[in-house]
Structures are given as structure tokens and as C-alpha cells.
Amino acid sequence: VPIELTSARTIYRGKLANVIFIRDITERKQAQEKLQVLYEQERDIRQQLEEEVRKRTEFTRALVHELKTPITPVLAATELLLEEVKGERSQKLVQSIDRSASNLNRRIDELMDLIRGETGMLPLNLMPVDAVSLLRDIGYEMTPVALRDGYSLTVDLPSSNPVVSADRDRFRQVVMNLLNNALKFTPPGGEITLRAREEGANLSVEVQDTGPGINKEDQKRLFDPYYRRVEDRERLSGLGLGLALAKSLVE
Template sequence: MLMISSMNNSIEAAGKTQSGCPGDAVKQRGPQKAEGKFRLIFQTAADAMLLWELRSGKTPVLAEANLLAAQRLGYPPEAMTGLAFADIFPSPPAELTAVIEQPSDGQFGVLESAFRTKSGLNEPVEISYSTFNIDGRRFMLSIARDISARKAEASTLTEAYNREKSLRQALETEISKRVDFTRSLVHELKTPLTPLIASGEALLEILEGEDELRLAGNIYRGAMNLERRINDLLDFARGEMGVLKVRAQPLDVAPLLLDLAAQVSPQFDRKNQSLELEIDDDIPLVMADEDRLRQILLNLLNNAGKFTPRGGQITIGAAVSGKMLRLSVADTGRGMTLQEQAHIFKPYYRIVDDADPNDGMGIGLALCKMLVTLQGGDIWFESEKDCGTTFYFTLPLTAEME
């Protein structure tokens, strides 16, 4: 090894000038033993190590390389010494070129470059370099670590990122198209519906005959039902796309429940169904979106009325439970089988009603779950076949009431 050998030669020369005694050979064993240890470390290092001699105005030449360097570069070990710097680093980084062109003692750093093997392949490496002076000659020790696996992993991650980015952009484009389509669809459906609702209201006000009022009422209720379903469809599409919003604010639930009961009572009366309210006294304020709460309760009440036979009962309940207000809609209807219960909140899942197998789109309960979750609550149910169903959901109380 050139560096160690040069140091050892200097020591030997110094020993001979002091005395020529045989005992002086014993003094040489210490440096020789140290050189052997350093050479062993050099040759068995886990990274490729190359020692370059830096000559002013000339290209660096390889003074020594360890066995791993020879192996990785594809040269026989004895053929390594004397190789030009450009033979191994044909395109060195600018930082390393500056070190070579203007060498000075004590320069060091870490950078990335690439080996060129004897067969012409380029292999990525991370180089740790340092420069030093021995007996007036300048050298640079470069330790090259194989980073091909790291580069391959980085390339894989980059490809995955670019692929995910492309998919995300495509998804955002698709979502934007779907939002535009849904808005256009709702507009086209609501445009003819608006005068139909207005005409139904006007007929109910001016007609007097029982048959005429019944027909006008059917028109008006059908139009309102259609409008509600269109709104549900639009909200559900928004929820699937993550753009459904709620505006929660302090809300007194009791008056809303009373108003809602008056609104839905006529449809229950037509099936001789009774509607009961079980509301605790002094219900505190909740943080909720009033319009969304109405939407949730109307969906649950419509389902209750749909699956409850004539003469059955629907009950609206409200009670404080910890820091939440628990609301409920119970019926004495057909109940659900275990199989139906497992799918009840899934979008587009429908429990077929024998009376009207084509009624409903199967999004009402999925939408209820979205709206309850967005307002910080939970929704669940209890049901037994032929024994009715009760849906529960919670809403947070206002901070001052917790």
C-alpha cells in the first residue's frame, strides 16, 4: 500500500542512519505490524476504496485499490494500479473535478457519482473523499459505496408517486365531470317540477270539491316526494365525492320535532298509522344543521311508514345521553332479517316492499349515515324480524350544555 509503504520506508531509512545494529530490526516490527493491520482493513473493507495520486496539471492516476474495488470494476487486482481517473469516473461531479484541478490538503466531502466498469457499465456510487500529503506528494482517498439498490428504490418510489399523481388527477377530473353532470341532471329534473309544485299548492287553495282536492293533493304530494328524492340523489352524489357540507349551529330540537310530526301526520293517517312523540322535558340545544336534521328524520320516518302495516305505530323519541342528544324513530313494522341488517347502510341496497317493490333508490339510509357522521354523531339500529325496527342517532350538545 503506497501510503503505508512510504511511511514505513521513511522509518527504515531513519533507523539505518542512527545505527546499524541488528537490534534495530526489532524496532522495525512495530511499524511493520501497524502497516499489516491497516492493509488488512483496507483490503477487507465493505466499500470500494481507491487511492489516487493528484499531480498538478496531469490527470490523477490510481495508486492503489482494494480487492472489492477491483471486483466491482471488473479488473484483475494487478491491473488496477495506474488506471487514469477518467477510466473509472468519465463524468465526475463538478465538486470532485474542482478538488482534482486545485488540490490542497484537508479537503473532504460526500457526493454521488457513477463508476464505469471495464465492460462499460455505469454503476451509481456515493463517494466519500479526502485529500492529504505524504512526503510532498498529494493523494486523494475515495471510498465508494454502492447505491444502486437505493437508486432503484428511489426510482420505484418516483414511479409510484407519478402513477398515484396521474390517477389522482384523473379521479379529480372524473369527479369534476360527475359534479357537473349531477348538477345538470338536477337542474333538468327540477325545472319542470317547480311549476308542478306551485300549481298543486294553488289548486289545494282554490278547489272545494272533495274529489278535486284529493286529486290535487295527490299531485302536490307526488311532486314534493319527487323533489325530495332528487335532493337526496344530489346530496348522496356530493357525499360520495367528498363535497357534501353541513352548517352546524345551536339548535332547539323540540320545536323542529313537533313541526315535523305535523308535516308527516297526514301520510300516516292515510294508512291509519299512529304517530307518537316521546320527547324529554327541557331538551338542551344541540350543534346541528337544521335542514340536514330534517332530511335525516324525514328519511327515517318515510321508511318507518313504508314498512309498517296499516294500524301500526311510529314513535319519534329524543333524550339526553351523556354529551349527546339521542334521537330515535321506532316502528311496529316487518323488522329486518340478519341478512338485511348486514347491508342496510350500504348504498343502493333496498329491502323490497311487497306493497311497492319498485319504490326507493336505496340511498336514503346511506345518506342518513353520511349526514349524521358529518355532524359528529353516530347512527345505529335495533331490529327483529316481525317485531319492528328502531333507528337511533346522536348529535352533540352545545359546548355550554355538556
């Protein structure tokens, strides 16, 4: 039986004496052993997860490299063909190839950015940015796209011109990802709003749409890479990286 001994000095019948206390610490030892087992289990699980993340990152990095290598000459070749091909039908075929190759190249770049974000290696070029001017330009660019697909796009911006410290290209990328996500999930005839508000020294930017909404279970995984709701897996193209990348860039 595990015991704990403690002693204390006291006066007993006018004389200095030592009092010894003996305590059964069986329950304490059992609790400590259980905690140690739980700690070791948690450590093993954490190491396994870290190893899985490392393997996934290495695999994705290798995949990106393998995809990027052949797509670069394809893009260069289609650019040359567009200058040389004369017939209308041939022009359309080459343009179709160019659009598909460019789309694949964007997907590869998204994968690359996601890997860099997860490993803390995503470069940011911070500088003063006229946020309202940038958001207004994005609105002008996306309005024809929204109208073509049957949506209305409203841009609601402050009258002032706040300057924020940001990477201009990444800022634009985040907003574009949010808008493209809204376009995917808003039914035709719906409304999309790009809004910015000054909140003290900060600028809050949000995208609102009239889509069907997101249930609580899906909200928990909304920013997970590659995640798609079951009902959207057949309907939507892409890798499901837009929101995950936006979150990584913001963080």
C-alpha cells in the same frame, strides 16, 4: 452500477488521513424508482377520480336544473286547480297529480342538497335548538304514519330539555330521513324507536328498528348515494339518497 461515495477523516499511523467508502446502491435506486412509479400511478388515479366526480357533479347539477324548471309551474298549476275544480272525481285526480309532483320535487331537492353537501356549499343556519321538543314533535307527526302502516313507534327522550347548536330544519331532515328509512325496511307489525340520550355536553340521537338487519358487505355501502341492495331495487321507490344526505348533513 450506481454507487455512493462517502468519506471520513481518521488518524492512520499517526497521520491525518481520509477514508473513502464505496457502496453499491443498486437495490436502493431500484426501490426508489418503483416508489416513484407507484406515486405517479396513484397521482394519475386520483386525478381520474377527481375528474369523474367533477363530471358527475356537473351532470347532476344540470339534471336538477332541467327537472326543477318544469316542476315549479306544475306545482303552482295544481294548487290553483285544487281551488277551482269542483267535482269529487276531478278533485282526486288533481290531488294525485299534486302528490306526484310534490314527491318529485322532494327528490329533486334531495339531489340538490347532496350536490351542495359534496361540494361544501350546503348552507347551515346554526342556532340554539330545543332538541327534545323538536324530537317530540317529530314523534307526534310520524306516529299516525307508523300506525297506518302497521308499526309501533316509541319515542324515548330525556326528561331534561338540552339545548343544542344546530340548524333546526336540517336536524329535522336528518331524523326524518332515518325514520323513513326504518319504515321502509321494517316488516308490518315491527317496532321503531326514536331515542335521544345526553352524553356529557353532547346529545346522541338514534333510530332503532326490528327490520331484517344489514349484512357486513351492505354495511360498507350503506351511506353511498343511490345505493340499493339487489333485493330492494325492484321493491323500493326513491333514489336511495336519504341516508347519504343524512350523513352529509351530519358531517
